[in-house]
Structures are given as C-alpha cells and as structure tokens.
Amino acid sequence: MRNLMFSALLAATALLSPAAQAEGIEAGKQYVELSTPVPVAKPGKIEVVELFWYGCPHCYQFESTLNPWADKLPEDVNFVRVPAMFGRVWDIHGQMFITLEAMKVEHKVHSAVFDAIHKEGKKLATPEEMADFVATQGVDKAAFLKTYNSFGVKGQVEKAKKLAMAYQITGVPVLIVNGKYRFDIGSSGGPEKALEVADHLIAKERAAQ
Template structure:
C-alpha cells in the first residue's frame, strides 16, 4: 500500500510544463466523446450540433473533435429523463483542459453563489479520453469527498490555463484546511476513486454527452454555450429551465 501511495502522489505532480497557455474566449464547445473509464463500456453517441472554432490552450486541442453546425435556435434541448430527482438539480459536464470550460467557470462560480439552497449542483469532470488529464479528474473527486472542491477546482484550472505549478498535490489540500493524513488516505482509496470515475462516465454515456461544457437541468434540459447564445447567457437559460416542469420528480427506473 505504501508503494502504491508513493506512485499515486508521484503521478499527481501538477507542475505545468507547457509554454502556451493563451485562451481564445470563443463561443464554442469542445466536442469529444466521453472518455471510457475503468470497467465501463463506451457507447456510440450521436454527435450534437455545436458551433466550434479553433483556439489555443495548454493542450492545443489535440484529441478534441470539433464540428461546425447551426443549432435550431432553441436555447436548450429536451432529452430523455433517466434519473429521479427529489430536488431541483443542475449537472455541469466539463473538462479541466477545455478552454471553453475554463471560460465558463467564472459564470459557474457566480451562479453557485447566487443559487437557491434547494438547488443541487453536480459537477461531472471528464478527461476526454486523455490519460494525462485523468489526475485532474481524480483530484476533483478527492476534493469533492473532502468538501474542499470550491477551493481546489480553481487551482486545477489554473495549472492548465494560467501556468500555475503544484509540486505537491497534498499541499493544496492542507492549505484548504484538510489534514495531510486525510488527503493522503483519500488518494489511497482506489476503490472509491474507481467508482467515482465509473459513475461520472456512466452519467455522460447515459445522457450522450459529446461536447463540453454542457449543463443538464433536472435530467431533462440540455444547455450549451452555443444554444444559450453565449457564456454570459448560459445560466439565464439554466434558471429558465429550472422553472419548467420536471419529469425527474416522478421518474421510476424500469
């Protein structure tokens, strides 16, 4: 177990070794089939029509699939509900290396501060099928379990988009108020980490997420930057759809 811990912590070095971290704040989504996680089977999802343009970022978009297509003019797309909800729910699908997700993040943070306490917010990260970014997803889940995601999430984005270096991942957890032993134990809990990865993948697969960032309201209304009309309008649409009828309240699994 001690050797495993050393290997995990060594792999979670976040020193940024990319020279180009400029970001083009275009109205676009990064289209990519959700990554296949441990013990989960990938599915062939229909590609959504999203408007995308090239941009520079620390990973230069290699591995991302972009499509250029006009949307129907609707601000959201209604999808098949596959989950029950006991309260209003907003799910954020995103990738830390995605420049469009980074641009949207300030709007996510602002909305979270203003939202009603009755609304449940669920961030679902993906590595977009690129193993070099899996450590960001793992760290996200660990931070969420330790209740310090609000402190850790901006730092993970900063590594890829602001040239921030993190030499010891445990340090940012201790700075957030987590005991080093607790953070270390959370990274050692491989079974829980694996289940977190599988759960995230299955949610993306079930709702055919082919582009990030995307927001799913009450497991029924799908929103992206293009359909909403811009980054600053995404959460206006989120709030509008929160007022619409929610089938998830009466959904029963077959």
C-alpha cells in the same frame, strides 16, 4: 397620436423583458431534451449539473460567470459538478476533483486548480504532482494520495463516466437541468445566455412539480 406612440413604446419594452426573451427559448434550438431522462442525485430538488474538465479553457472562462450564479440559486435547486472523463489526462483530472470532493476540500481548492493549469502552466498530470500542488493549498499530501487511490473514489469515477454517457455529451462545458435537458455555451449563445436557458428550464421544472 401620443397614445399610439406610448402603446408602441410599451410593446417594445415588453419585447426586451426577461419573460419575453424566455419565450424564444425552445427545445431543438438552445437546448436538447434527452430521450431518456437521467435520475437526479437528490430527488425532490431541481438539479443543475455542469460537466467540465480542468484542462478546458472554455470551462475555465465560464467559471467567472457560473460561480456567482450558482451561489445565488434557491434552496430547491441542487447544483452539481461532474468531471467529464474521455481518457488519459481527462480521467486523471476527473479523479482529482472527485478526490477533493471526497475530502470535502473541493470548495476551497477548485479555483486554485484551474488557476494552476491555466495561469501557471502546471500540468497536474500525475497523482504525485497533484498531491504536491494541493499541499500548497493546505491539503494533507498523504491523505490526498490515499483517498485518490481508494475504492470509494474509483467507484465515483465509474459513476461519473456512466453519467456522461447517459447525458450523451461530446464536449465541455455542458449543463444538464433535472436530468432532462442538455445545452452548452455555443448552443445557448454565450455564457450569460446559457444561464438564461438554465433559469428558464429551472422555472419550467418548478412549474411542473
């Protein structure tokens, strides 16, 4: 009887293990497999893309879960943020993010932009308003405006719009793994579950290499 109880306990423990939980992750449930894969930015690395909008409260809330996870990704994984642009202020905020990336200051300003919009009630809806704000974060105002209106940034804006179309997204935040798999917080079952799906798909792609 003791052996039977011990065996039952082992079985129950196995059901709670990460490997067992991952077995329940499948296409059509937690994620969608894209019919046409999208090329990745760095061939040879497993890519994880987050599509977001600075004005999205769910994207803002996801930051506290996503950032620690992204910081610990192994060397063979490339994490990329892509702004979703569905017109009007979405496009303006998206161009701001791309500008900050082009200036190589996104890493130190990104969280401050989110806080400004969601904690301080700032709109950041014009280039001048954005330039004034990033100046408070140590970014040169004139350089920001020049970069914002540059040909290079406008080209990256068009590229980001095409990527969103290729991923077939309709909202944010959305994660894409290796240009093949799309999922969001809702389909995954929450922020933490979304990252479990991401880990599962990263492992799936790594095994296939």
